[in-house]
Amino acid sequence: MFEGRPDRDDEIVLVGRSNVGKSTIMRELTGHSVPTGQKPGVTREPNHFDWSGQSFMFTDLPGFGFMSGVEGEHREAIQTDIVHYIENNAESILAAVLVVDGKSVIDIIDRHSDRGEIPHDVEMYHFLEELGVPTVVAVNKMDKVDDKDERLNDLCDRLGLFPPWQQWDEEVIAPITAKAGRIDSLRTALQGHIRDAKRDELLQFVTA
Numbered sequence: 001m002f003e004g005r006p007d008r009d010d011e012i013v014l015v016g017r018s019n020v021g022k023s024t025i026m027r028e029l030t031g032h033s034v035p036t037g038q039k040p041g042v043t044r045e046p047n048h049f050d051w052s053g054q055s056f057m058f059t060d061l062p063g064f065g066f067m068s069g070v071e072g073e074h075r076e077a078i079q080t081d082i083v084h085y086i087e088n089n090a091e092s093i094l095a096a097v098l099v100v101d102g103k104s105v106i107d108i109i110d111r112h113s114d115r116g117e118i119p120h121d122v123e124m125y126h127f128l129e130e131l132g133v134p135t136v137v138a139v140n141k142m143d144k145v146d147d148k149d150e151r152l153n154d155l156c157d158r159l160g161l162f163p164p165w166q167q168w169d170e171e172v173i174a175p176i177t178a179k180a181g182r183i184d185s186l187r188t189a190l191q192g193h194i195r196d197a198k199r200d201e202l203l204q205f206v207t208a
């Protein structure tokens with residue numbers, strides 16, 4: 001099990017396959033320097049970061065899926081820990097960011113579907129939906145994608161969202177290039193979810 005969660009009322013979690021750019025996004029969002037690198041699986045334990053001036057924290061969860069040098073069994077255990085972490089802290093999670101690699105996400109999803117498996121990204125998206133955690137899908141590495149609209153429509157299709165993707169823009173689907181600091185759509189989506197969550201909290205307070 002993961003240990004040492006700081007005592008914060010609210011948090012935003014980042015999940016995604018290894019090497020999709022979660023650490024890079026975290027650095028862009030919070031300004032904190034985190035280990036990033038070519039080697040998949042750099043993040044094995046949750047990393048918690050404060051967002052300057054905010055009362056909540058960001059939690060970068062370990063990458064799931066393939067990790068070089070990590071045995072299948074250990075990989076499974078990390079995945080179980082991720083699911084438990086989200087379940088146990090669902091009450092305090094304001095929003096989740098599911099990060100995917102825009103360049104490879106459709107190929108990876110389809111490869112697993114073709115084998116009769118449920119792709120991790122799709123499973124995670126539905127898991128978060130079932131828990132009622134507002135989720136933004138950050139489609140990273142868009143600098144490597146030529147056919148942006150087609151790719152994003154395909155992704156909507158695989159996640160069970162009706163295309164065109166533009167109707168989910170800045171709420172569910174956020175195309176970004178974290179490496180170049182282009183994450184505005186993610187910021188906008190998160191701000192919207194934080195506002196909604198805070199509004200619900202205040203509503204509960206006045207109706208209690």
Ligand SMILES: Nc1nc2c(ncn2[C@@H]2O[C@H](COP(=O)(O)OP(=O)(O)OP(=O)(O)O)[C@@H](O)[C@H]2O)c(=O)[nH]1
Pocket residue numbers: 017018019020021022023024025035036037038039040041042043062063140141142143144176177178179180
């Ligand atoms: N082309 C491109 N590369 C990117 C982008 N964002 C991140 N990368 C690169 O992708 C690689 C992985 O980035 P990380 O931020 O370490 O990924 P991670 O998801 O934290 O990886 P794990 O720690 O393995 O889970 C690095 O080489 C980054 O420079 C992007 O927007 N475009």
